Amino acid sequence: MAVHPYALLPAGQRTIIPARAARAFLVRAGQHLRVFDQEGQQVADVAWVAADDPSDAFSGIVTTQFNKAVYLTSGHVLYTERRRQAFTIVDDPAGPHDVLMGACSRQSYLLRYGAADHPNCQDLLQAALAEQGVHHVVSDTFNAFMNVPVDAQGRLSVEVPRSRAGDSVTLRAELDCLVAISACPADLSACNGWNPTSIGVEVG
Ligand SMILES: [Zn+2]
Numbered sequence: 001m002a003v004h005p006y007a008l009l010p011a012g013q014r015t016i017i018p019a020r021a022a023r024a025f026l027v028r029a030g031q032h033l034r035v036f037d038q039e040g041q042q043v044a045d046v047a048w049v050a051a052d053d054p055s056d057a058f059s060g061i062v063t064t065q066f067n068k069a070v071y072l073t074s075g076h077v078l079y080t081e082r083r084r085q086a087f088t089i090v091d092d093p094a095g096p097h098d099v100l101m102g103a104c105s106r107q108s109y110l111l112r113y114g115a116a117d118h119p120n121c122q123d124l125l126q127a128a129l130a131e132q133g134v135h136h137v138v139s140d141t142f143n144a145f146m147n148v149p150v151d152a153q154g155r156l157s158v159e160v161p162r163s164r165a166g167d168s169v170t171l172r173a174e175l176d177c178l179v180a181i182s183a184c185p186a187d188l189s190a191c192n193g194w195n196p197t198s199i200g201v202e203v204g
C-alpha cells in the first residue's frame with residue numbers, strides 16, 4: 001500500500017466541518033467516503049487530487065462526458081482530468097447532486113452580487129489542500145446536495161437543496177485521493193437555503 005503524506009480523519013467517528021470551513025484528508029482506494037448534511041439544505045463542495053499525482057484532479061466535464069449525465073446519483077462514476085475513475089456513488093438517498101456549477105469563488109460573489117471578499121469554496125478548498133502541501137487551483141467540484149435544475153432551454157438555476165438533516169451520500173474510492181470538502185458559505189442565493197450550516201464526514 002502506497003504511503004502518502006496526508007492527514008487522515010479519525011477512524012470510526014464523524015468529523016464535523018463547521019459552517020464556512022473546509023478540511024482536507026486522505027481517502028484510500030476501497031474506502032467509503034460518506035458526506036452528511038448535518039442540519040439540512042446544505043451543500044458540500046467536494047474536490048480532490050490523486051494522491052499519486054496531485055496534478056490530476058477531479059473533472060466535472062470528464063464526469064459528464066463519460067456518464068452522459070448531468071444529474072449524478074447511485075452508479076455514476078466521478079473521474080479525474082486524466083480519465084481515471086476516482087469515486088463511484090454507491091448510496092444516494094438524497095441525490096441527485098451537481099457537477100455543473102463548480103466552486104463558488106471570490107470573483108463569483110463580486111460578479112453576481114457586488115460582494116467583495118465574500119467567504120468562498122475555492123479559497124477554502126485551496127487553503128485546506130495547501131495545509132497538506134498541495135497547491136492546486138480548484139475549479140471543478142462535486143457539489144453534494146446542490147440542487148441545480150436544467151430547464152428545456154438549457155438554463156441552470158440554483159434552488160434550495162432537497163436534503164434534510166442527517167441525509168448523506170456515500171462514495172466508494174477507486175483511487176487513493178487527497179479530498180477537500182467545504183461547507184459552502186453561500187448565503188446570497190438559495191444554494192444553502194440562505195443559511196450556511198455544517199457538514200459531516202466519515203471515512204471507513
Ligand atoms: Zn460554495
